[in-house]
Amino acid sequence: MGRYLLRRLVLIIPTLIGASLLVFVMMRLLPGDVVDLLIGSELTLSAEQRAGLRAMLGVDQPWYSQYLTWIGGVLSGDLGISLRSSQPVTTLILQRLPVTVELAILAALISWVVAIPLGVIAATRRNSPTDLFANIVGLIGLALPNFWLATLFLLITSIVFRWQPSPQWVSPFEDLRTNLQQVIMPTLTLSAGMIAVTMRMMRSSMLEVLGQDYIRTAQAKGLGDRMVLISHAFKNAAIPVVTVMGVQVGNLLGGAVIIEQIFGLPGIGWLILNGIYQRDYPVVQGGVFFLAVAFVVINLLIDLTYAYLDPRIHYG
Amino acid sequence: MASTDTGDGARPNMSRRQFLRLVVAGTGISASSILAACGSSTSSTPAAPAPTAAPAPTATPSGPRRGGSSIWAAESDPVALNPITNSNFSSTQGFEHSYESLTAYNDKLEIIPALAESWQTPDDLTYIFNLRKGVKWHDGTDFTAEDVKYTFDLVLQKDSPAVWRNNFDQIEKVEIVDSHTVKFTTKTPFPGMLGACAILRSSAIIPKGAFEKGNLDNTVVGTGPYKLVEYVPKDYIKLVRNPDYWGDPLPYLDEVTFKIMEEEETRIAALRAGTVDYAFLSAEGAERVKAEPNLVVQQGPRTYLYVMIFNMLREPWSNPKVRLALNYATNRLEIIDKALSGAGTVSGPIATGFGNWFVPPDQLLSGYYKPDIERAKALLKEAGVAEGQKLDLLVTNFSGEVFSRTAVVFQEQMKQIGIDVQIRQVEQGVFIKEASPDGNWNYDVNINAYSPRHDPDGYLWARFFSENPYAVGYKNPKMDELLKTARATIDPAQRKVMYDEIQGILLEESPMLWIAVDNASEATQNYLKGYVRTAFTRRDWGLKNSWLDK
Numbered sequence: 001m002g003r004y005l006l007r008r009l010v011l012i013i014p015t016l017i018g019a020s021l022l023v024f025v026m027m028r029l030l031p032g033d034v035v036d037l038l039i040g041s042e043l044t045l046s047a048e049q050r051a052g053l054r055a056m057l058g059v060d061q062p063w064y065s066q067y068l069t070w071i072g073g074v075l076s077g078d079l080g081i082s083l084r085s086s087q088p089v090t091t092l093i094l095q096r097l098p099v100t101v102e103l104a105i106l107a108a109l110i111s112w113v114v115a116i117p118l119g120v121i122a123a124t125r126r127n128s129p130t131d132l133f134a135n136i137v138g139l140i141g142l143a144l145p146n147f148w149l150a151t152l153f154l155l156i157t158s159i160v161f162r163w164q165p166s167p168q169w170v171s172p173f174e175d176l177r178t179n180l181q182q183v184i185m186p187t188l189t190l191s192a193g194m195i196a197v198t199m200r201m202m203r204s205s206m207l208e209v210l211g212q213d214y215i216r217t218a219q220a221k222g223l224g225d226r227m228v229l230i231s232h233a234f235k236n237a238a239i240p241v242v243t244v245m246g247v248q249v250g251n252l253l254g255g256a257v258i259i260e261q262i263f264g265l266p267g268i269g270w271l272i273l274n275g276i277y278q279r280d281y282p283v284v285q286g287g288v289f290f291l292a293v294a295f296v297v298i299n300l301l302i303d304l305t306y307a308y309l310d311p312r313i314h315y316g
Numbered sequence: 317m318a319s320t321d322t323g324d325g326a327r328p329n330m331s332r333r334q335f336l337r338l339v340v341a342g343t344g345i346s347a348s349s350i351l352a353a354c355g356s357s358t359s360s361t362p363a364a365p366a367p368t369a370a371p372a373p374t375a376t377p378s379g380p381r382r383g384g385s386s387i388w389a390a391e392s393d394p395v396a397l398n399p400i401t402n403s404n405f406s407s408t409q410g411f412e413h414s415y416e417s418l419t420a421y422n423d424k425l426e427i428i429p430a431l432a433e434s435w436q437t438p439d440d441l442t443y444i445f446n447l448r449k450g451v452k453w454h455d456g457t458d459f460t461a462e463d464v465k466y467t468f469d470l471v472l473q474k475d476s477p478a479v480w481r482n483n484f485d486q487i488e489k490v491e492i493v494d495s496h497t498v499k500f501t502t503k504t505p506f507p508g509m510l511g512a513c514a515i516l517r518s519s520a521i522i523p524k525g526a527f528e529k530g531n532l533d534n535t536v537v538g539t540g541p542y543k544l545v546e547y548v549p550k551d552y553i554k555l556v557r558n559p560d561y562w563g564d565p566l567p568y569l570d571e572v573t574f575k576i577m578e579e580e581e582t583r584i585a586a587l588r589a590g591t592v593d594y595a596f597l598s599a600e601g602a603e604r605v606k607a608e609p610n611l612v613v614q615q616g617p618r619t620y621l622y623v624m625i626f627n628m629l630r631e632p633w634s635n636p637k638v639r640l641a642l643n644y645a646t647n648r649l650e651i652i653d654k655a656l657s658g659a660g661t662v663s664g665p666i667a668t669g670f671g672n673w674f675v676p677p678d679q680l681l682s683g684y685y686k687p688d689i690e691r692a693k694a695l696l697k698e699a700g701v702a703e704g705q706k707l708d709l710l711v712t713n714f715s716g717e718v719f720s721r722t723a724v725v726f727q728e729q730m731k732q733i734g735i736d737v738q739i740r741q742v743e744q745g746v747f748i749k750e751a752s753p754d755g756n757w758n759y760d761v762n763i764n765a766y767s768p769r770h771d772p773d774g775y776l777w778a779r780f781f782s783e784n785p786y787a788v789g790y791k792n793p794k795m796d797e798l799l800k801t802a803r804a805t806i807d808p809a810q811r812k813v814m815y816d817e818i819q820g821i822l823l824e825e826s827p828m829l830w831i832a833v834d835n836a837s838e839a840t841q842n843y844l845k846g847y848v849r850t851a852f853t854r855r856d857w858g859l860k861n862s863w864l865d866k
Contacts, residue, residue, distance in 0.1 A: 031755070032745030040403045041714065041748050041764055043479055044778035044786040050754075052475030053401070085396050085549045086533035095548055154585040164589035167387055167575040168552060264577050266550040274550060278395065279745055 001307075004315035008303070012296050019292040020074070020285060024067050027281050033059055034083045034279040057083050059281070070285060079289065080282030082275075089286035092271055099169055100267035102179075103260075104252035106187040111194035112245065118195075119202025119241075123210060124229065134199060141196025146189050150262040153185045169265055186263045190256055194248050201241050209237040235309045242309065246302040254291045380846055384864040385571035388855075389583045389595035393550050393576050398532035399520035400470065403479040405767045408516055410553055410574075412856040414454070415520035415538035417513040418445050418464070423848040423857050427510045431459065431521055431539060440505040440806055441488075447496040452560045453523050454536070454543045461492040466524040468500075477527075480518035482778060483508070483770055486803070504804035507811065508771030515770040516854075541567040541860045550576055568846070568863035587611060593844045593864075596853070598716070599659030602837035611839050614849040617660075618836040621667040621766040621775070622722065624829040627757050628789030632701050639826035641695035644688040645733045646726065649681075652832050655721035660832040665822045666775045666815065668833045669851055673772040673812065675819050684823045692733045703734035710740050710759035712747035719763045722831065753785050761829075768852040772815050773803040780818075780827060790827040 035053045039045055045053075054060040061069075070080055079089035122134035157163050165181040172179040209215065210233055218228045257269040268287060275283030307313045394410025396402055420430035429435075432445040451459040468490040471478040478484075486506040491499045500509070513519045523537055530537070536544035541563060542555035553574040557567055575592065577583045583595040584605060597605065602613050626633045633639060652660040661668050662685055664675035696705075707730065711723045720741055727737040740759075742750065749755040751762045769775050778784050781799050782791040795818065802814040822828075838849045843866040847858040 030745060032747075032749035036748045036752065036754065037745055038401065038403065039479055039748070041712075041744075041751060042766055043403050044482060044784060045479060046474075047753070048475045049477075049479075049481065053477060053479075056477055082549075084533070086398075086531045087549070092549065095551070151581055154581055158585035158588040162589055164586050164591045167389075167577070167586055167591050168573065262579050262582055264575065264579075264582050266576075270550055274393070277744060 001315050005300075008300055012293075015296055016289065016292055017071075020071065020289050021067070023285055023288045024063075024070070024281075027276070027279070027284055028063050030276075030279065032279060034281065035059065037277070037279050038084070059083070066281075070282065074286075074289065079286030082280050082283045084278050084280045084283075089282050092283060093268060093287065093290055096266060096268045096271055098171060099260075099265050100253055100256070100269070102172065102183060103186055103190060103256060103265070103267065104249055106183060107190035107194060107252060107256075108245065108249050110187060111191040111198055111248075114191075115195045115198035116202055116241070119199040120206055120229070120234065120237075122199070122203045123206035123237075124225075126207065131203075134203065138196040138200045138203075141192045141194075141199075144192060146193055147258045147262065149192055150185070150189045150259055153189060154262065157185070167264055182263075182265065186256075186259050186265060189259055190252065197244060197248070198241060201244050202237065205237040205240045206233060209233045239306060239309055242302055242305050246298050250291075250295045250298050253294050254287075378865070380565075380568050380861075380863045381865070382565065382568050382863070383570050384866075385573070386569050386593045386844065386862070386864060387573045387575055387591065388859075389577045389586055389592040390553070390574040391580075391583065391596045392578060394547070394553065395549065396533035397536055397544070397547060399516065399522065400467075400518050400527065400532070401477045401479060403517075409855060410547070411520065411536060411538070412516055412540075412854055413542040413555055413572075413859055414536045414540040414544050415516065415522070416540050417516055417519045417521055418447075419510045419514040420516075421514050421850065421852065421854070421857065423850055423861075425850055425852060427514050430514070431464075432513075435510075437806075441502050443500040443502070443506075443509055444493065445498045445500070447498065448562055449496055451539050451562045454538055454558060455523075456560075457523065459521075459523075459539055460495050461498045462495075462524045463521055464498045465490050465492050467521045470527055471518050478518035483512040483515075483517060483519070483774065505806045506804070507806050507808075508773055508803065511770035515768065515852075516856075517770070540856075542572065552576060563860070567860035569859070572859065587839055587841075590841060593841045594847065595839050597837040597839055599657045599835055599837060602839065605839055610842050612842050612844075613837055613839045614847075615835060615837045616849065616851060617669045617833050618851050618853045619667040619670050619768045619833055620836075620853075621663055621833050622656075622660075622718065622831040623764055623766065624722075624726070624831065625751075625762050625764055625779075625788070626827055626829075627759055627761070628787075628827060629757060630760060630789075632699060632705065633760055634789055635699050636825045637695045637699040638701055639829075640824065641692040641699070641701075641733060642730065642735065643684060643823075643826045643829055644692035644695070645729055645735070646685075646829055646831075647687045647729055648685050648831055650729070651722055651725050654725045655718050656832060656834050659835040661835075663830050663833045665819045665828070665830055666772050667766070667769070670769070670772065670775075673815050675816075675823070680823075689732050696733060696735075705735050706760075707735050707737045708740060708760040709737050710742065710747060710750055710762040712742055712744050714744065714765060718834070719765075722763055757788055768854075771803075772811075773799075776815075776818065776822075777803060780822065787827075790825075792821065792825065795821055 034057060035050060038053065051060070058066070073080055079093070081088055082092060118134045118137065122131040125131050166178055169182060170178045215228060215233055218232045254269045254272060256267060257273050260267045260270050268290070272284055272287035275287060307315055390409065392406040394407045395404060396407060397411045399411050399415050416430045418430060418432035419427050422428050431448055431451065433448045434446045436444045438444065447461060447464065453459055468487070470476065471481055471484055472487060486502050486504055488501045488503045493499050502509070520538070522532065526532060526537060534547050541558055541561045543558050545554040545556050547553045555572045557570045561567065577586065580598060580601050583592070583597065584601055586592040587595050587605060588608060590610065602615060605611050605613065626639055628634045648662045652658060652662070662677045662680050664680055666674045668674045668677055709723055709726070711719050713719050723739045727739060730737045747762070750758040766775065777799055778786050780787060780790055780795055782796050798814055798818050802811055802818065805811045805814065836853050840847050843864060844862055845865045846861040846863050848861065849858060
């Protein structure tokens with residue numbers, strides 16, 4: 001196990017270098033640079049002024065030299081400085097991290113608490129009204145675009161209840177009540193789609209496991225349904241579901257942009273997206289680097305979970 | 317809705333004729349504003365806030381009250397607060413409460429003294445500004461002539477980081493006369509001087525040495541009514557009252573937070589629930605909150621001018637006849653109806669509503685803007701343009717969907733004269749690159765918009781003076797001569813004649829298709845008093861005069 005972990009941790013290094021290089025090159029391939037964006041479409045600047053601005057921001061250097069400077073900084077824990085807001089990228093990420101992490105964790109928890117039991121029940125009572133109900137829930141969750149759901153939440157709360165949470169995000173450690181008011185609508189919105197995916201995954205995986213020989217053996221041994229379900233079927237059926245859940249959490253860290261925007265809770269996804277629009281290279285590089293680290297760690301955790309769920313899986 | 321149109325009646329249900337009459341009556345931007353900018357040779361004592369045609373809010377028996385904190389919705393992120401290096405209007409809206417220039421605009425967009433208490437123009441090439449005494453920077457140090465000279469020297473460098481440097485290219489030098497007097501010498505008479513300061517684009521005065529020493533993108537040391545507490549990009553800007561403000565008793569509010577809410581849906585929900593006191597809305601958005609009894613909506617035209625720019629380095633667009641043909645095939649009223657939801661007014665080269673410089677909309681509609689397909693076809697035939705001529709239309713979305721909607725309507729209209737418009741919708745960065753010298757002007761026509769300008773010259777010089785690279789192939793020696801003379805003519809009456817002639821030539825040669833200015837709406841809770849919108853949609857005047865009646 002120890003050697004496996006070490007090997008995985010060492011493998012993280014080329015993964016991160018690869019990801020950072022890819023983002024770096026892709027950003028440079030985009031037409032227009034940070035100075036073009038800073039000048040905008042209305043202004044008429046002389047070539048000297050453009051060159052002056054490029055030199056001021058350091059984007060007149062060759063790309064490899066810019067990359068080496070940046071990666072050198074990363075190794076010493078410095079993700080660079082935003083070319084537009086002049087704030088350290090680390091600060092920008094840390095400002096948004098609490099919101100992002102809170103939304104991701106809450107949305108994931110809500111979706112699991114609802115989806116997993118629903119999936120298991122649907123599988124065990126296949127073709128029953130319960131299964132039908134679970135399927136409908138799943139279909140609705142998948143079919144409703146989350147921006148639509150978010151907008152609906154906004155309309156209902158503001159028109160019917162004349163209520164909106166305080167617009168400025170408050171940490172749960174500062175004021176839990178206000179914080180929950182602020183995150184309830186975005187987390188419900190985010191979890192709706194996740195519930196659908198996890199539930200359907202759980203159901204089909206469970207059905208597959210329940211059809212296997214060892215389940216029949218367990219039943220033949222005279223074990224009760226509940227025992228068979230929990231000790232024998234559930235753990236095995238959970239493996240693909242855990243994989244999906246890991247990816248979902250990873251996605252939430254960077255991919256909740258629209259929901260963040262609608263509810264005015266700017267997170268890391270928003271930071272990166274805006275960085276791309278502004279051609280703010282360090283922000284995009286730093287943000288993606290952070291997400292890459294998060295994904296790698298989450299994946300590692302998932303792999304370790306496999307060993308717990310299925311004793312046949314050994315790392316070593 | 318306790319609707320208080322700012323007088324200019326941008327209400328979609330008002331007849332166009334009624335509306336035009338009101339615009340021409342000079343409510344958009346008061347005619348006197350730009351005249352005031354160039355007219356007076358001496359001005360002193362701050363102009364008293366002009367009586368305003370708009371909201372009754374201020375007229376309460378109790379009068380303005382100090383104190384309280386307020387959350388306002390900001391519709392876009394400033395991105396950065398450096399007043400010298402940022403071109404985006406949202407940045408100006410971010411720093412305008414903290415920085416000031418020598419002059420400022422009031423709610424009627426008249427130019428009034430700010431950091432300069434008064435000024436003299438002893439001759440056509442000299443401005444002497446008498447600076448306000450006792451003004452403190454937010455860090456407690458004294459504001460002096462050194463700061464003014466430092467700022468303008470920085471702006472005027474050849475490779476200056478000041479993106480709006482062009483606004484000041486007529487200035488020769490800046491000298492300190494004494495600690496509170498500065499003398500500007502200009503290369504030619506410079507009627508746009510006072511406006512170029514007031515518009516706060518690369519013209520906010522910063523403390524001496526600040527550009528090199530500080531991080532101006534997210535820290536602010538200004539002289540304005542509000543001090544910056546914190547700016548978190550994409551999230552909020554928190555401001556606190558400057559107790560040493562020279563304009564005492566202004567400002568009234570102790571604390572203001574601009575919460576960035578880019579989604580209109582979010583702003584409307586917050587307005588309805590009462591969690592924000594102010595929000596900017598589109599025409600559709602304003603319609604939706606009209607029934608709310610607790611909201612006051614101010615509406616009116618703003619000087620945001622939608623244009624379509626020809627690449628005159630390419631055939632056949634280099635031929636004025638072809639461009640005029642496209643002009644006659646363009647139905648601007650249809651574009652306003654379909655792309656701007658009816659909330660707009662046609663405009664010529666100088667934005668409708670900008671002082672008294674613009675061509676009156678009814679004159680445009682009965683003349684060059686009257687669609688005439690037969691004439692357009694005849695012009696194309698004369699120019700030898702074949703049926704099915706392709707037109708590469710470069711589009712991005714700077715302001716919601718307006719640009720792409722305009723493109724689609726235009727495409728349909730051009731079919732009538734056999735021009736095959738191929739819409740190329742790209743991301744903003746791509747657009748900016750392609751529509752610039754760096755991208756070799758890679759388009760036949762692009763759709764753009766101009767935010768407020770400091771002077772009529774601001775709408776014309778960079779694009780139609782042939783030596784400027786952004787003229788993109790437009791060349792007319794007579795136009796060059798007229799533009800040069802007009803920007804160096806102090807007498808407003810003489811200037812007016814010249815700008816009329818300039819606009820006449822431009823309409824005939826159509827180096828652009830000017831479309832329209834749109835209307836803007838701003839909503840406030842009814843307990844927020846004193847806020848008055850302006851046609852520039854800046855909020856500095858409005859905020860410092862706002863107070864809470866609750």
